Amino acid sequence: MEAVREEQRFRREQADFDALFRAHYPEIVRYLTARLGSRETAADLASDVFVEAFRRVPLLRWRGKPVLAWLYRVAANMAADELKRRGREVPVEQPEPPVEATADPTETFPEREALAAALGGLSADHQLVVHLRLVEGYSFAETARLMGRSVGACQMLLLRAGRQLREELEKEGIRAGV
Amino acid sequence: MPASERDLARALAAVLDGAQPAVGEAGALAAVLSRAAESARIDVPHTEVESALARALRPEPTRAGKRRVRVGIVLAGAAAAAVAAVVLVVVAPFSRAPGLDVAARAAEALGPANTVLAVTERVRPAEEGAFEESARIGWLDLSEGRAHWTLQAGGRRVAETLVEPAEVRHFLPQQNVLIEASTCAAFAAGCTDLVDPIAFYREALAAADGVAVTETVVDGRRAYRLVLPVQSLPDAARIEQVAYIDAETYVPIRFVWRDVPDEGAPRPFAIIDVVSMRAVPRDEVPAGAFELDVPSDVEVVERTEAGEVTGVREVTLEEARQIEPRLLWLGPEYEGRPLELIEEIELDGGTAYRLRYDDLTVWNYTTAVPPDIAARRNGPTKIVPLESGGVARFYGDPGGRAIGEVEGPDRSAAIVAPDLEKVDIFRALDLLAPLE
Numbered sequence: 001m002e003a004v005r006e007e008q009r010f011r012r013e014q015a016d017f018d019a020l021f022r023a024h025y026p027e028i029v030r031y032l033t034a035r036l037g038s039r040e041t042a043a044d045l046a047s048d049v050f051v052e053a054f055r056r057v058p059l060l061r062w063r064g065k066p067v068l069a070w071l072y073r074v075a076a077n078m079a080a081d082e083l084k085r086r087g088r089e090v091p092v093e094q095p096e097p098p099v100e101a102t103a104d105p106t107e108t109f110p111e112r113e114a115l116a117a118a119l120g121g122l123s124a125d126h127q128l129v130v131h132l133r134l135v136e137g138y139s140f141a142e143t144a145r146l147m148g149r150s151v152g153a154c155q156m157l158l159l160r161a162g163r164q165l166r167e168e169l170e171k172e173g174i175r176a177g178v
Numbered sequence: 179m180p181a182s183e184r185d186l187a188r189a190l191a192a193v194l195d196g197a198q199p200a201v202g203e204a205g206a207l208a209a210v211l212s213r214a215a216e217s218a219r220i221d222v223p224h225t226e227v228e229s230a231l232a233r234a235l236r237p238e239p240t241r242a243g244k245r246r247v248r249v250g251i252v253l254a255g256a257a258a259a260a261v262a263a264v265v266l267v268v269v270a271p272f273s274r275a276p277g278l279d280v281a282a283r284a285a286e287a288l289g290p291a292n293t294v295l296a297v298t299e300r301v302r303p304a305e306e307g308a309f310e311e312s313a314r315i316g317w318l319d320l321s322e323g324r325a326h327w328t329l330q331a332g333g334r335r336v337a338e339t340l341v342e343p344a345e346v347r348h349f350l351p352q353q354n355v356l357i358e359a360s361t362c363a364a365f366a367a368g369c370t371d372l373v374d375p376i377a378f379y380r381e382a383l384a385a386a387d388g389v390a391v392t393e394t395v396v397d398g399r400r401a402y403r404l405v406l407p408v409q410s411l412p413d414a415a416r417i418e419q420v421a422y423i424d425a426e427t428y429v430p431i432r433f434v435w436r437d438v439p440d441e442g443a444p445r446p447f448a449i450i451d452v453v454s455m456r457a458v459p460r461d462e463v464p465a466g467a468f469e470l471d472v473p474s475d476v477e478v479v480e481r482t483e484a485g486e487v488t489g490v491r492e493v494t495l496e497e498a499r500q501i502e503p504r505l506l507w508l509g510p511e512y513e514g515r516p517l518e519l520i521e522e523i524e525l526d527g528g529t530a531y532r533l534r535y536d537d538l539t540v541w542n543y544t545t546a547v548p549p550d551i552a553a554r555r556n557g558p559t560k561i562v563p564l565e566s567g568g569v570a571r572f573y574g575d576p577g578g579r580a581i582g583e584v585e586g587p588d589r590s591a592a593i594v595a596p597d598l599e600k601v602d603i604f605r606a607l608d609l610l611a612p613l614e
Binding site: 018021022025026029030033034039043046047050052056059070073074077078081111112115116118119130131133134135139140152155156158159161162163165166169 | 183184186187188190191194195206207208210211212213214215216217218219220222226227230231233354473474475
């Protein structure tokens with residue numbers, strides 16, 4: 001019965017692009033912001049994701065996964081391309097840091113920035129599981145469906161993501177986990 | 179993975195679900211994760227959503243669109259540069275000595291054996307209307323066993339193939355499907371995509387034996403005509419290639435593929451005009467030359483190598499109608515050949531179906547290619563677009579029979595008909611329809 005309802009929802013989202021957009025655009029922007037570290041680029045790329053969706057979603061076939069899983073897959077691929085592209089770019093100018101700007105070892109980034117940076121440093125899978133389960137609040141079962149993995153695998157991913165985050169934050173002098 | 183890791187992952191999940199108090203390491207990690215998640219919980223205002231929606235409904239050229247044409251742009255650039263490059267080819271003195279001398283100069287004009295070639299070809303039917311004209315743009319790195327081809331027809335990309343030593347990938351844009359395998363043996367046509375007319379031409383020139391050379395004129399240019407047998411074993415050769423090379427530069431300008439029947443004269447099937455050919459030094463090959471460029475939402479189909487046949491059973495037409503994905507067939511009769519038998523063939527790597535129409539056989543398969551239609555490894559493949567979308571591949575089986583194949587996300591099909599010529603097999607491929 002649940003599967004039938006899921007398929008009906010899939011069909012509705014296929015047929016109503018506006019509703020699909022309104023329902024999921026904000027979370028795709030949030031996901032891409034965490035991955036790319038730029039709110040502006042994230043909004044730009046999220047638009048690209050939905051332009052693709054406008055063309056492709058009506059042609060998708062029901063395979064037991066919600067349209068949202070497709071949106072996240074496309075967003076993840078586009079983010080990976082964007083990061084790859086950035087990696088290939090050589091800055092035109094690389095100004096020397098002024099001597100006075102040498103970091104004070106006692107100074108730390110504001111905690112929120114450090115948290116965002118640590119999140120951005122996670123692998124794509126770790127970022128996605130944190131995003132789905134904790135940022136968007138999907139259950140582990142829903143997270144597993146969206147990621148195309150088992151619940152157990154998602155729990156393990158989250159454990160590893162948590163450890164890595166703690167390690168990164170501790171490097172920034174933030175005592176994490178308290 | 180130690181059991182304690184799994185337990186800890188479950189405990190963390192329980193803390194996050196509120197089913198367990200936040201104590202110990204699970205509690206500490208839950209706190210870290212929750213704080214990090216809080217930093218990512220940014221607001222996306224309703225007004226921003228609405229304006230983004232309005233933009234999405236009247237899309238402009240997007241980043242996604244740009245990335246899909248990247249290879250095309252790179253290759254088009256290479257093609258344009260090729261005109262200039264051709265004049266750089268060493269111009270050998272004109273020689274009337276036929277045979278080996280011409281073959282040797284032609285081989286020399288292609289550059290050293292480890293040269294990477296950037297090639298643009300126009301493929302057209304010898305018999306008007308037999309198939310749609312297409313352009314084949316690609317990179318060949320034969321010494322490294324790599325090839326990358328993009329086939330365009332009617333202004334659109336209809337197929338793209340990347341062959342590397344450990345991976346073969348076919349992208350079918352019409353179906354938005356990427357078929358991947360770790361070995362050539364997983365594909366019916368094997369790695370014969372590597373054997374482009376130019377690649378085969380080079381190989382034949384290296385062998386040099388039995389290359390018949392005559393002088394002729396092509397489009398007002400003085401040229402040599404070389405007839406290259408497909409196989410060194412004359413009794414197995416069913417398809418041969420005629421190469422026309424410029425008499426001044428020794429660069430190939432045209433290839434003609436011909437069916438060679440057991441009796442009678444060869445029948446031309448496809449004409450391949452070499453629009454440009456450029457030998458590119460290895461360190462100047464563009465980064466994307468051997469990369470496949472596919473849309474982000476492409477459906478990936480994994481192919482496995484076919485193993486042995488483990489069982490064969492007859493299937494009634496009624497049973498065949500129930501098979502999912504639908505079988506592809508030619509109807510209850512094809513040009514006077516009634517459908518006589520449908521068989522289900524169990525293979526180590528999957529299930530295939532064989533539909534027998536007198537002397538014509540239609541094969542259906544999904545994950546594994548039946549050994550009967552696996553290609554011989556050194557034969558050539560001709561790829562031509564179908565009117566119904568997608569492409570057809572033609573290659574020869576180990577017995578020298580011509581086979582036509584169409585690939586799809588749910589089903590791939592091949593037609594084997596020893597008494598039909600490629601033109602006729604091509605027409606039959608275009609008529610394949612789901613058995614419902």
